[in-house]
Amino acid sequence: MTRATPTTVxxxxxxxxxxxxxxxAGPLAVAGAGTAAAxxxxxxxVDTVVDVSGLSGIVVHNPGDMTVAVKAGTPLRDLAAxxxxxGQQVSFDAARVARGATVGGxxxxxxxGPGALVHGTxxxxxxxxxxxxxxxxxxxxxxxxxKNVSGYDLAKLVHGSYGTLAIVAEVVLRLHPVPAASATxxxxxxxxxxVAHAARVLARPLEPAALxxxxxxxGPATSDGRLLARIEGTAAALPARxxxxxxxxxxxxxxxxxxxxxxxxxxxxxxxGQAVLRIGARPSRIGGIVGALPGADGPGAGVTVGxxxxxxxxxxxxxxxxxxSAHLAVHAAGGTxxxxxxxAGFGGPAWGPPPSxxxxxxxxxxxxxxxxxxxxxxxxPWPLENSR
Amino acid sequence: xxxxxxxxAALARAVGVENVVDDPVGRRAYECDGLTGYRVVPDLVVLxxxxxxxxxxxxxxxxxxxxxxxxxxxxxxSGGALPVADGVVISLSRLKRVLDVDPVDRRAVVExxxxxxxxxxxxxxxxxxxxxxxxxxQVCTIGGNVAExxxxxxxxxxxxxxxxxxxxxxxxxxxxxxxxxxxxxxQAGPDLRGVFLGSEGTLGIATSITVRLLRVPETxxxxxxxxxxxxxxxxxxxxxxxxxxxxAAVEMMDTLAIxxxxxxxxxxxxxxxxxxxxxxxxxPAEECDVQFxxxxxxxxxxxxxxxxxxxxxxxxxxxxxxxxxxxxxxGRISPDYFVQxxxxxxxxxxxxxxxxxxxxxxxGLRVANVFHAGDGNLHPLVLYNAAAGETERAERLSGSIAxxxxxxxxxxxxxxxxxxxxxxxxxxxxxxxxxATxxxxxxxxxxxxxxxxxxVLPTxxxxxxxxxxxxxxxxxxxxxxxxx
Numbered sequence: 090m091t092r093a094t095p096t097t098v099x100x101x102x103x104x105x106x107x108x109x110x111x112x113x114a115g116p117l118a119v120a121g122a123g124t125a126a127a128x129x130x131x132x133x134x135v136d137t138v139v140d141v142s143g144l145s146g147i148v149v150h151n152p153g154d155m156t157v158a159v160k161a162g163t164p165l166r167d168l169a170a171x172x173x174x175x176g177q178q179v180s181f182d183a184a185r186v187a188r189g190a191t192v193g194g195x196x197x198x199x200x201x202g203p204g205a206l207v208h209g210t211x212x213x214x215x216x217x218x219x220x221x222x223x224x225x226x227x228x229x230x231x232x233x234x235x236k237n238v239s240g241y242d243l244a245k246l247v248h249g250s251y252g253t254l255a256i257v258a259e260v261v262l263r264l265h266p267v268p269a270a271s272a273t274x275x276x277x278x279x280x281x282x283x284v285a286h287a288a289r290v291l292a293r294p295l296e297p298a299a300l301x302x303x304x305x306x307x308g309p310a311t312s313d314g315r316l317l318a319r320i321e322g323t324a325a326a327l328p329a330r331x332x333x334x335x336x337x338x339x340x341x342x343x344x345x346x347x348x349x350x351x352x353x354x355x356x357x358x359x360x361x362g363q364a365v366l367r368i369g370a371r372p373s374r375i376g377g378i379v380g381a382l383p384g385a386d387g388p389g390a391g392v393t394v395g396x397x398x399x400x401x402x403x404x405x406x407x408x409x410x411x412x413x414s415a416h417l418a419v420h421a422a423g424g425t426x427x428x429x430x431x432x433a434g435f436g437g438p439a440w441g442p443p444p445s446x447x448x449x450x451x452x453x454x455x456x457x458x459x460x461x462x463x464x465x466x467x468x469x470p471w472p473l474e475n476s477r
Numbered sequence: 478x479x480x481x482x483x484x485x486a487a488l489a490r491a492v493g494v495e496n497v498v499d500d501p502v503g504r505r506a507y508e509c510d511g512l513t514g515y516r517v518v519p520d521l522v523v524l525x526x527x528x529x530x531x532x533x534x535x536x537x538x539x540x541x542x543x544x545x546x547x548x549x550x551x552x553x554x555s556g557g558a559l560p561v562a563d564g565v566v567i568s569l570s571r572l573k574r575v576l577d578v579d580p581v582d583r584r585a586v587v588e589x590x591x592x593x594x595x596x597x598x599x600x601x602x603x604x605x606x607x608x609x610x611x612x613x614x615q616v617c618t619i620g621g622n623v624a625e626x627x628x629x630x631x632x633x634x635x636x637x638x639x640x641x642x643x644x645x646x647x648x649x650x651x652x653x654x655x656x657x658x659x660x661x662x663x664q665a666g667p668d669l670r671g672v673f674l675g676s677e678g679t680l681g682i683a684t685s686i687t688v689r690l691l692r693v694p695e696t697x698x699x700x701x702x703x704x705x706x707x708x709x710x711x712x713x714x715x716x717x718x719x720x721x722x723x724x725a726a727v728e729m730m731d732t733l734a735i736x737x738x739x740x741x742x743x744x745x746x747x748x749x750x751x752x753x754x755x756x757x758x759x760x761p762a763e764e765c766d767v768q769f770x771x772x773x774x775x776x777x778x779x780x781x782x783x784x785x786x787x788x789x790x791x792x793x794x795x796x797x798x799x800x801x802x803x804x805x806x807x808g809r810i811s812p813d814y815f816v817q818x819x820x821x822x823x824x825x826x827x828x829x830x831x832x833x834x835x836x837x838x839x840x841g842l843r844v845a846n847v848f849h850a851g852d853g854n855l856h857p858l859v860l861y862n863a864a865a866g867e868t869e870r871a872e873r874l875s876g877s878i879a880x881x882x883x884x885x886x887x888x889x890x891x892x893x894x895x896x897x898x899x900x901x902x903x904x905x906x907x908x909x910x911x912x913a914t915x916x917x918x919x920x921x922x923x924x925x926x927x928x929x930x931x932x933v934l935p936t937x938x939x940x941x942x943x944x945x946x947x948x949x950x951x952x953x954x955x956x957x958x959x960x961x
Contacts (some may be wrong), residue, residue, distance in 0.1 A: 116841055117753050119692075122638075127707060145904050151822060153719075153822075153823065154717065154822040154823050154824050154853070155822035155823075156717065156822070156924075157613060162577070164864075171774060172507055176721060180720070188607045198864065198914055199663065199664075199668070201662075201663060205662065205663075209662060210663065210918070211641055212639050212668050212671055213636060217648055220914075222914065226910050226914060227910055227917075228910050228911045228913075228914035229907065229908070229911045230911065230915075232886075232887065232888050232906070233631075233822060233886055233887075234820045234821070234822055234853055234886075234891070235850070235851070235852045235853075236628055236632065236849070236852045236888075236891040236892065237819050237888040237890070237891060238625060238626050238628075238635070238637075238675050238888075238890050238891065238893075238894055238895070239888045239889040239890050239895055239899075239903070239905060239907075240636040240895065240904055240906075240907060240911070240912075240933065241672055241676055241914050241915040241918050241919070241933070241936075242626075242639075242672055242674075242675060243640075243672070243862060243914060243915065243918070244671075245667075245668040245671025245672045245674075246667045246668065246669070246671075246672050246918070247667070247671075248667065248668045248671065249664065249665070249666055249667050249668055250666070250667040253667075254667060256843075264896075265723065266721030266722075266723065267721070268721075269721060269812055288581065291583070291692065292604075294692065294694065294695030294696075294760075294762075295761065295763055296692075296694075306828060313481075321763060322760075322763075322764045322768045323768065325763075325767045326763035326764045326766070326767045327763075329763045330761055330763055330764070330816040331658070336602070362809070367663070369659070369660065369661030369662070369663035369664060370614075370660050370661055371582050371660040371661065372581075372661075373582050373868075397751070398661060399582075399660065399661035399662075400661055400663045401663070404929050422657070423660045424660055424661065425659055425660075425661075425663070425664055425665040426665070426732075434605065440665060442660075444656070445654075445664060446651070446655040446656065446669050447657045448655075449649060449655060449669060449921070449922065450666060450669065452920065452921040452922070453667070453669075453921045455921070456917040456918065457489060457914075457917060459885050468666065469565060469668075
């Protein structure tokens with residue numbers, strides 16, 4: 090049976106977004122820049138695609154309060170360029186920002202980058218949000234102030250919901266000053282040695298802004314790579330701090346240029362034809378988990394490991410069985426995993442076993458989207474929508 | 478309807494009969510939290526000894542449709558732990574074990590009855606600490622901090638409870654036990670942990686909590702600076718922010734708060750100055766030194782009349798003792814007082830303080846101000862004399878101050894919570910659809926409405942048939958946001 094091609098609507102304001110939801114009846118997907126369109130479960134058939142890229146631009150930036158409200162379809166890259174003129178930034182550096190990812194999409198996919206070591210993920214930076222539910226309800230949560238405990242924080246529910254609970258219309262973010270100076274220190278070493286180095290770095294008052302290991306992309310992915318550490322601060326203090334960091338890491342450690350982080354981001358994004366897994370686990374376990382994944386040590390695999398955060402990205406050959414056993418291995422070690430980009434038609438599961446709160450998640454899904462309109466399939470194989 | 482015998486028996490079985498308080502005198506001890514104006518004596522109090530007994534007690538409540546209220550140390554200031562008539566209080570005070578401190582992964586697992594400061598004490602041997610530091614940290618429990626998403630003076634730089642809790646074992650209102658969050662900050666699926674944190678005990682009870690621990694900063698530099706006006710002190714904060722400095726804390730006190738604090742703890746504040754700032758920087762020594770000089774120069778530029786730099790740990794502790802004692806100290810200069818908690822965008826601090834002063838004058842009441850100047854979180858203390866019949870006037874003034882914060886683009890509460898106190902004010906800040914959506918979350922967790930009912934969201938029973946008229950948010954009035 091062939092199904093009709095989905096109708097794409099491109100609202101340019103909140104009223105039109107709500108109308109797009111109300112004027113359609115069947116299953117509906119949200120699209121932004123498309124940088125994570127293939128992440129998580131395969132989207133099942135939808136009648137309508139709401140393209141939020143028309144909801145773009147800053148609503149209000151209050152430099153003195155260090156807050157900004159933006160429409161959800163705003164590419165974070167563009168927002169960053171605007172804010173930089175004020176010496177401010179959203180302290181968030183997910184790899185796909187460079188590809189034009191939108192603020193709403195980054196929140197919905199719970200993406201993050203190396204800077205999460207200090208600043209957390211977007212869940213920690215979003216202070217307010219406007220969402221549209223499947224029945225056209227427009228709800229606001231939080232506000233325009235950093236500190237706020239008024240009412241439930243609905244933005245948290247949206248974070249990581251992959252478009253299945255609500256459509257993000259507007260996001261209010263807290264900002265930080267752009268660091269006056271920053272430096273990167275690298276040390277070539279295998280992953281297991283990097284884990285030991287990181288433990289020493291974190292035990293000392295060096296306060297790295299990011300601490301990662303990244304495979305070199307040539308040899309075996311968990312043995313051929315380098316540790317990357319970023320230090321941020323004032324121009325006057327930075328050289329001494331870099332020196333301490335280099336001393337702590339020992340022979341072979343040296344300052345490098347910031348281009349190292351672009352190579353890291355490129356590894357996180359993976360290459361066409363690979364199956365990219367995102368993994369979160371205890372920092373002390375993540376090295377072992379990644380090292381034991383089938384295929385992770387093969388040539389061509391790409392690995393990055395957040396040595397302080399316990400968050401890793403592993404680009405494996407696209408083998409469905411390997412991905413399934415990877416999910417199970419991560420789960421057995423107490424971690425969680427989700428499949429990101431992979432070749433079209435790849436049959437492996439997008440998620441590992443469901444969390445213990447799956448029944449509650451299903452209750453929330455029913456409360457927000459009783460007809461199961463939004464993002465059908467995104468959480469398969471979890472039982473999120475069935476057994477009504 | 479009072480608690481029936483079957484429900485009482487089920488609860489006694491759940492926690493053990495020796496852990497039930499049912500005599501009137503014993504129950505009365507639980508009639509209120511830190512917001513003492515509201516009092517309800519619960520029908521029954523249970524004090525489970527472990528997580529399994531908490532789950533059993535909640536299951537008993539669910540089976541018998543008995544409303545329950547979780548309670549920690551009872552230090553909350555918004556009536557979040559106010560008992561429900563004909564309901565049960567589940568006290569977590571006996572779940573007070575530190576289950577694990579892991580210096581490698583820098584985290585601790587604790588039961589909800591552990592105090593905030595006990596976590597730091599348990600971590601100190603490893604050079605680690607727990608960052609959120611509400612003023613009541615010596616007595617308030619981590620379970621209560623989870624419920625309220627508590628902040629503290631240092632949350633400007635380090636964030637709130639929500640940013641420091643990795644995982645929780647939670648008893649849901651139907652008695653089932655789940656884990657929210659997990660081993661890393663990145664979890665699969667929607668952030669249920671995040672929505673639970675700060676839900677004020679309305680979505681369930683956390684029975685074990687995994688918190689992040691931070692390395693104790695290498696250097697801490699603290700100064701106390703006096704200023705000829707609140708506006709001058711406010712300008713200092715603006716300039717610190719504009720210089721790209723993120724202080725660990727920036728606290729402001731006005732003349733009345735200084736007077737009270739000084740009288741109570743003799744911390745070395747200057748009595749009579751219009752405003753004092755406490756600025757603290759922490760981090761690597763090199764950074765701290767550079768930025769501390771910048772902060773001192775900014776203070777001088779704005780007419781600082783006295784700059785006291787803490788020269789030792791004791792002097793630093795004294796400065797903080799003065800600041801943290803301010804609430805209770807107000808009792809020295811006034812027979813009664815209300816503690817308010819509201820937030821304005823930081824750049825509107827001077828304006829809001831002027832408006833508060835006017836409102837106080839009109840009401841014929843004194844208002845002392847203590848606040849987290851870095852993030853615009855105010856704690857106006859409305860002083861009154863109940864014996865002189867000033868209570869109602871003071872309550873009205875205090876409530877109007879919170880609503881003024883909303884009017885200026887801020888929030889009803891920055892850290893004390895909505896609880897019972899401000900549930901009926903929620904329509905000042907949120908529209909009907911916003912509140913209804915929050916209501917959907919609540920119903921998803923607690924379809925029978927037995928988990929801390931009457932808190933956070935306005936109900937007709939609580940607030941009258943039309944719970945407070947909605948006033949357009951100022952951002953809405955200025956055309957920055959639409960209300961469809």
